[in-house]
Amino acid sequence: MSGSEERTGQPGEEKLFDDIREFLSTQSVDRIYDDLAKAYAFASAFVERELRGIDEYERMMRGLEKLVDDIFEGSLPDELRAKTADVLYLYGLAHYSLMQQVGAGDDDIDLGDEQEDAAKPLVIYDVWFPGDIAIERADDGLYLHISDGRIDISLYLGVTPNERGALVDLVDHWGYAASNVGPVERDIDVGGTTPMLTIEIDYGGSELVDAHDHVDVLFFDDEGEPLVRMHARASDLRAIVDELQSAERDGGL
Numbered sequence: 001m002s003g004s005e006e007r008t009g010q011p012g013e014e015k016l017f018d019d020i021r022e023f024l025s026t027q028s029v030d031r032i033y034d035d036l037a038k039a040y041a042f043a044s045a046f047v048e049r050e051l052r053g054i055d056e057y058e059r060m061m062r063g064l065e066k067l068v069d070d071i072f073e074g075s076l077p078d079e080l081r082a083k084t085a086d087v088l089y090l091y092g093l094a095h096y097s098l099m100q101q102v103g104a105g106d107d108d109i110d111l112g113d114e115q116e117d118a119a120k121p122l123v124i125y126d127v128w129f130p131g132d133i134a135i136e137r138a139d140d141g142l143y144l145h146i147s148d149g150r151i152d153i154s155l156y157l158g159v160t161p162n163e164r165g166a167l168v169d170l171v172d173h174w175g176y177a178a179s180n181v182g183p184v185e186r187d188i189d190v191g192g193t194t195p196m197l198t199i200e201i202d203y204g205g206s207e208l209v210d211a212h213d214h215v216d217v218l219f220f221d222d223e224g225e226p227l228v229r230m231h232a233r234a235s236d237l238r239a240i241v242d243e244l245q246s247a248e249r250d251g252g253l
Helices: 011-025 029-051 055-071 078-100 112-119 166-180 234-251
Strands: 126-128 132-138 141-147 152-158 198-202 205-211 214-220 226-232
Touching: 029 078, 029 166, 055 078, 132 234, 141 234, 152 166, 166 205, 166 214, 166 234, 198 226, 205 226, 226 234
Parallel strands: 126 226, 152 198
Antiparallel strands: 132 141, 141 152, 205 214, 214 226
């Protein structure tokens, strides 16, 4: 598509298109390969660890094999067809991961003191390694409840866990945490403690931040304003993801 052609779609989609085009235009072949190879390796490790052998995954791979067979008009041997389908899926995961990072490379630009202050997150409360995770089905949709024994936070997810991208975000965050955060023993007994406060947030997105032995997940509202920071280790994010995926299965969503 030429730059002079008019594109249809939402303003956000046009901005994403421009970001991706600008990103690709500034990358050399070697740089694109290096980034893609690294993302591909992470995607491959994730599939081997979490998806391989699961019925839903195998069913999807058989569908991809049929697509490959259609494209190559049955000319590929069975082993090569299966390998091609596998590569296609892993490339899709790797490409998705790379595109999530488009526009995130401007962190080292000097914005001045005033803008740096404005960009700092508004932290309502730090949830330290939540031990209790649950999904509530209310009349207006689903809520994700996270508690560390001292305080509860309730995040409104919409009518389905995926409506606002919550499950996709948390799967991404958990995958990162699982690769970068070591297991830590729990030695604090929070039994019998009483939550002090509940914060209900209209969830609109999240962002992952490095924090050494854990990760920080910043939750945003629909206007992109950061509302709360949740500290979590890989096991905590895994529990949250499991709850959301269970809610989808149980609800037939």
